[in-house]
Amino acid sequence: MxxxxxxxxxxxxxxxxxxxxxxxxxxxxxxxxxxxxxxxxxxxxxxxxxxxxxxxxxxxxxxxxxxxxxxxxxxxxxxxxxxxxxxxxxxxxxxxxxxxxxxxxxxxxxxxxxxxxxxxxxxxxxxxxxxxxxxxxxxxxxxxxxxxxxxxxxxxxxxxxxxxAPGEVQSGPALSPRETAAITLIARGLSRGQAAAEMGISEHTLRVYIESARHKLGAMNTTHAVARALSLGLIIV
Amino acid sequence: MxxxxxxxxxxxxxxxxxxxxxxxxxxxxxxxxxxxxxxxxxxxxxxxxxxxxxxxxxxxxxxxxxxxxxxxxxxxxxxxxxxxxxxxxxxxxxxxxxxxxxxxxxxxxxxxxxxxxxxxxxxxxxxxxxxxxxxxxxxxxxxxxxxxxxxxxxxxxxxxxxxxAPGEVQSGPALSPRETAAITLIARGLSRGQAAAEMGISEHTLRVYIESARHKLGAMNTTHAVARALSLGLIIV
DNA sequence: TTCTGCCTCGCCATTTATGGGGAGGGTGAA
DNA sequence: TTCACCCTCCCCATAAATGGCGAGGCAGAA
CATH class of the missing domain: 3.30.450.80 (Transcription factor LuxR-like, autoinducer-binding domain)
Incomplete structure (x- = not known):
């Protein structure tokens, strides 16, 4: 054998x-x-x-x-x-x-x-x-x-x-902790308002994180950003 | 050994x-x-x-x-x-x-x-x-x-x-082909209008699929539905 | 056959998200 | 120190999504 x-x-x-x-x-x-x-x-x-x-x-x-x-x-x-x-x-x-x-x-x-x-x-x-x-x-x-x-x-x-993936780990664009947290909450189904409340920040600030993460991930919208973050293993729902 | x-x-x-x-x-x-x-x-x-x-x-x-x-x-x-x-x-x-x-x-x-x-x-x-x-x-x-x-x-x-998962394959709530297609396009970053055009149907019909998938997945919103579908392996982006 | 689920389409009003613009303070690296 | 990046907050206008109402046709299962 x-x-x-x-x-x-x-x-x-x-x-x-x-x-x-x-x-x-x-x-x-x-x-x-x-x-x-x-x-x-x-x-x-x-x-x-x-x-x-x-x-x-x-x-x-x-x-x-x-x-x-x-x-x-x-x-x-x-x-x-x-x-x-x-x-x-x-x-x-x-x-x-x-x-x-x-x-x-x-x-x-x-x-x-x-x-x-x-x-x-x-x-x-x-x-x-x-x-x-x-x-x-x-x-x-x-x-x-x-x-x-x-x-x-x-x-x-x-x-x-x-x-x-010749580099084995291309690890993609790293998100900042707050960005990761924000994207994670959004991925769990919270609205921006709820997610902001959960994180104890204003909705506007949360929005900045989402937007920032969106740009880093090259995503067209929030849903796309969540999908990419999930696929890349950057977040766990 | x-x-x-x-x-x-x-x-x-x-x-x-x-x-x-x-x-x-x-x-x-x-x-x-x-x-x-x-x-x-x-x-x-x-x-x-x-x-x-x-x-x-x-x-x-x-x-x-x-x-x-x-x-x-x-x-x-x-x-x-x-x-x-x-x-x-x-x-x-x-x-x-x-x-x-x-x-x-x-x-x-x-x-x-x-x-x-x-x-x-x-x-x-x-x-x-x-x-x-x-x-x-x-x-x-x-x-x-x-x-x-x-x-x-x-x-x-x-x-x-x-x-x-005692049943080995609980396979979750299966989505219909059109629902899967719709969710997949949305997960790829298309807006509802774009996705509808891509599938050759009215935006409203596409919405019905998304809503239907959302209910089956127990998701609070589209983004959540995409996250769940991805996590459940129901779609690939 | 009846019933359920799938696929297709429409209109309405409301909520929510998006895309710009701005601002200040913090920390760590070059 | 300067520069870059992160965290926090605000306003405005527009675009998009959501929730609920309705409709019909077509297939397969009970």
């Missing part, structure tokens, strides 16, 4: 260009001896990237049909933090069933396992494993590899992040 | 009550033979919980001094997704130095390693390891255990999540 993990990690360590992700998924697929491996991530700017072994037919169709908006795997993983066996997801809707059938028709295996990963600044990534197998076989596969795959997924994500 | 990991996991598996986290951190500390182990998490409602081996003196002082608002460890981890050696953090500010000195005075070791974990619904957790050691010793400790600790952290978080 430990030996295998080493093999997996070697494949990932070799990724040194953006295109390398593709090769890494192929390498991982061959090592695991399964049908498909796909790594998919959304960076801090909301751009989506994918690298994997799905046929280009399927990728094209996926994009064309805008499956991103209803894929139960994506949707399910967005709501959880634990890896998920596709069988556990909600495939009950008509659209989901049609999607699954369409996927099978394009060479996607009937079993899947996905590890969701989250980072700061809204980074969100998925490592998808896909195979044709019975439920039992797939369960055995998962219980054998789940630990290793967790590590693998993290290493993948580390690589992705190193391309995405 | 594999044996040790089994030991670690056994400690965590035994957690069956809320209070069990405390014992688990003690168990983990003893197995790793270090000074402190602390698990800290913020649940979906923004409540904070901690379990660990820090002295109650230090915990009290930490809360009393409101160190939460400036702790470089917390702040640093909020910005990254990779585990972090405390030495890499920014301790340059006066407040940070004072905090560090205060921590040492309360029995906190000079070296630390923290694994940040994120989940859906704004869940955010930290597994802190702390010890008295030289930089070299600590580096060796980290490189020896980092893989295992990643797994351990995930198992911890899985437990925490099972207490936090």
């Amino acid at each position: 430990a030996t295998e993990l080493q093999d997996f990690l070697e494949v990932i360590q070799q990724v040194d260009t953006f295109e390398g992700f593709q090769e890494a998924t192929v390498g991982l697929r061959d090592l695991l001896n399964i049908t498909h491996v796909v790594y998919h991530w959304v960076n801090s700017v909301g751009e989506r990237f994918g690298a994997g072994t799905y046929s280009s037919d399927w990728v094209d169709r996926y994009l064309e049909k805008d499956y991103l908006r209803m894929d139960p795997v994506l949707f399910g993983c967005f709501q959880r933090f634990t890896p998920v066996n596709w069988k556990q997801l909600d495939w009950s809707s008509k659209a989901a069933k049609a999607f699954f059938r369409d996927a099978l028709d394009h060479g996607v295996g009937n079993q899947g396992y996905t590890i969701p990963l989250r980072g700061p600044n809204g980074q969100f990534a998925l490592l998808n494993l896909n195979h044709n197998a019975t439920d039992d076989q797939w369960e055995r596969f998962i219980s054998r590899y789940e630990r290793d795959l967790m590590i693998v997924a993290h290493e993948f994500n580390k690589k992705a992040l190193s391309f995405d | 594999a044996t040790e990991l089994q030991d670690f996991l056994e400690v965590i598996q035994q957690v069956d009550t809320f209070e069990g986290f405390q014992e688990a951190t003690v168990g983990l500390r003893d197995l790793l033979n270090i000074t402190h182990v602390v698990y800290h998490w913020v649940n979906s409602v923004g409540e904070r919980f901690g379990a660990g081996t820090y002295s109650s003196d230090w915990v009290d002082r930490y809360l009393e001094k409101d160190y939460l608002r400036m702790d470089p460890v917390l702040f640093g981890c909020f910005q990254r997704f990779t585990p972090v050696n405390w030495k890499q953090l920014d301790w340059s500010s006066k407040a940070a130095k004072a905090f560090f000195r205060d921590a040492l005075d309360h029995g906190v070791g000079n070296q630390g390693y923290t694994i940040p974990l994120r989940g859906p619904n704004g869940q955010f957790a930290l597994l802190n390891l702390n010890h008295n050691a030289t930089d070299d010793q600590w580096e060796r400790f980290i490189s020896r255990y980092e893989r295992d600790l990643m797994i351990v952290a995930h198992e911890f978080n899985k437990k925490a999540l099972s207490f936090d």
